[in-house]
Amino acid sequence: MAEFFNAVQAYLHDVFVVQFDGWVVLGFVAQAFFTMRFVVQWIASERARQSVIPVAFWFFSIGGGVLLLTYALYRRDPVFIAGQAFGLLVYLRNLYFVIINGRPASTTGPA
DSSP states (O other): OHHHHHHHHHHHHIIIIITOSHHHHHHHHHHHHHHHHHHHHHHHHHHHTSOEEEHHHHHHHHHHHHHHHHHHHHHTOHHHHHHHHHHHHHHHHHHHHHHHHTOSEEEOSOO
């Protein structure tokens, strides 16, 4: 059992200490953007007492998506690149709909 814990400790040290660089910082900042999009959506929904997607959700999605796509390109990860590129298209398209329809947010709750 001690051997297992030593292997886990060595792995975590390699991942979080040895490989830590500016790109990892960028990745964490990008993840923070994605976390914030859910926080602003949660707060807006709680205030409205129904499911609401505020415009800030799409801006945080785009910001996080651009940063994560940059990180994925640097890491040369084709799965990560494809996922982030597709997500960015969806986020941009949804923001486009918000802009052309002149609505600050869309609701998915009862009408």
